[in-house]
Amino acid sequence: MGRSADLPRRSGETDGDDTGCHILHVDMDAFFASVEVRRRPELRGQPVIVGGGVRGVVSAASYEARRFGVRSAMPMTRALRLCPGAEVVRPDHAAYREVSAQVMAILAEVTDLVEPLSLDEAFLDASGAVRRLGRPADIARRIRARVASDLSLTCSVGVATTKFVAKLASSLCKPDGLLVVPAAETLDFLHPLPVNALWGVGPSTAAALRRRAITTVADVAATPPDVLRRVVGASAAEHLAALARGDDPSQVEPGRVEKSISSDRTFEVDLTDSADIQRELLRLSDEVGVRLRAREMVARTVGIKVRFADFRTLTRAHTLADWTERTAEIHAGARALYAALGLDRPRIRLLGVKVENLGPAARVAYQDTLDFGDAAPEENASAAASGRSAAAQRAADAAARRFGPETVRPASLLGADPPSPASARDAVR
DNA sequence: TCTGGGGTCCTAGGACCC
């Protein structure tokens, strides 16, 4: 959805010499909001904010809403103060995933070298497609036309010699734009921009640079390496200096593998009740387990995140002796980490469960066991649902996908209205 | 009604091994 760096804009299509510019960055315009407007045409031309919830933030804002100062990641309360007349739509991620897949399919027709960055953005390396489809700028135009005609959505495309410059270019020509940054003009393009245009410079780094009177990309390029290292550290200094020179060694990488899977939840009202906290830990563990198994991966490290009412946040992690894909083991790890905190009457705003240190499930030989894992006695019902063997658990996941999650989720999550034992048993077997 | 949820990467310190 783009960060709200206030960069100068170049609207419309800006064509130029695209020699050597083989990298494209495709960025959907106000993606979630545009999908909602397409679904409800009466919203066209109106300020639309996708987001919500008692403690929610803005996930996406239509350009009409942005005119009021509404930006992504802004608390909803503030957004609505700025734009009281906005239509607020709750996010529908399933719908966005579906449209995203259609966008990515259009990109895949251009080249195999597509690197999705998120649901609404991707890099393409078009060098292999030039002979078949024409110059990079023509390929960009073709993509924009296809997205518009097939999906009734607009996107903006940056074309440049590197990923970083292509991404900047697309952000500067939004919405519904095309911007080619010729190789020879890269430095003229980059140097006037503010430091936070550089990838990796957020509020904290920008403030540190500003204290040294380094405010533009040109300033970064002119700063002696040792000074830059003192301000931002050795690794970031090297990275920023290269970007400021127009150097970006990163390649378009299709098929990047996830390194962690996490689920976290901010509660509308702080949790204080121990049973509530335990139930949420189980729910989050189950969500993570389902996604882990859906990707056919296993994990060695389980972590939790706890955010208190005062926003103080802590994380804890534990690496297991063996790989796991089982909800019961993830949950056992999470509850042990939580118990070890020894909290006394906490007020909890957010809980999270995460697995990392991932590997392919196929690499790990599994013993199918009939034990019920480490679940505590009071959760025997949950153990029966989530502590079963890996193979049975995958079968349960498949049933959940077909018949709905309520058929086979841990019993203690099901509240007062559990499914009949027969249907749950049938779904598992 | 301040401050979501999904991630990645880096740093720094301690344990542990050679």
Next chain:
DNA sequence: TCTGGGGTCCTAGGACCC
């Protein structure tokens, strides 16, 4: 009793990105 350096793994926190 005092004291090495290098490498790897693990953990916690923070910055950053969309």
